[in-house]
Amino acid sequence: MEDPQAQKVSETVTRARLKELFTRCDTSGDGRIDATEFKVAYRLFSSDDLPLNDCAEIIRGFDANGSGTIEFEEFCEALAPFRASEKRAKTS
Numbered sequence: 001m002e003d004p005q006a007q008k009v010s011e012t013v014t015r016a017r018l019k020e021l022f023t024r025c026d027t028s029g030d031g032r033i034d035a036t037e038f039k040v041a042y043r044l045f046s047s048d049d050l051p052l053n054d055c056a057e058i059i060r061g062f063d064a065n066g067s068g069t070i071e072f073e074e075f076c077e078a079l080a081p082f083r084a085s086e087k088r089a090k091t092s
C-alpha cells in the first residue's frame with residue numbers, strides 16, 4: 001500500500017514543475033498558451049521550427065473547452081502521459 005502523504009507530495013511537486021513549464025511557455029502571462037506562444041515554446045524545447053498552422057492544429061487537439069488556447073488544466077492533461085511514464089521510471 002502506498003503512503004498517501006508521499007503520493008500527495010510528489011503530486012504537488014509535479015504540478016509545480018508543470019506550472020513552471022506553463023509559465024515559461026505563456027510569455028504574455030495571460031494564463032493561456034496560444035499558437036504563437038506554442039511555436040516559440042516548441043522551438044525552445046525541440047529546436048525545431050513548427051509552422052504556425054501546425055501549432056494551431058496541435059492546440060486544437062489539447063483544447064478541451066474549444067477556446068483556441070491551452071489553459072493550465074488542459075496543459076496538465078496534455079502532459080499526463082509523460083507524468084505517468086516519469087512515475088514508472090522512478091519505481092522500476
Ligand SMILES: [Ca+2]
Binds near residue numbers: 026032
Ligand atoms: Ca498567453
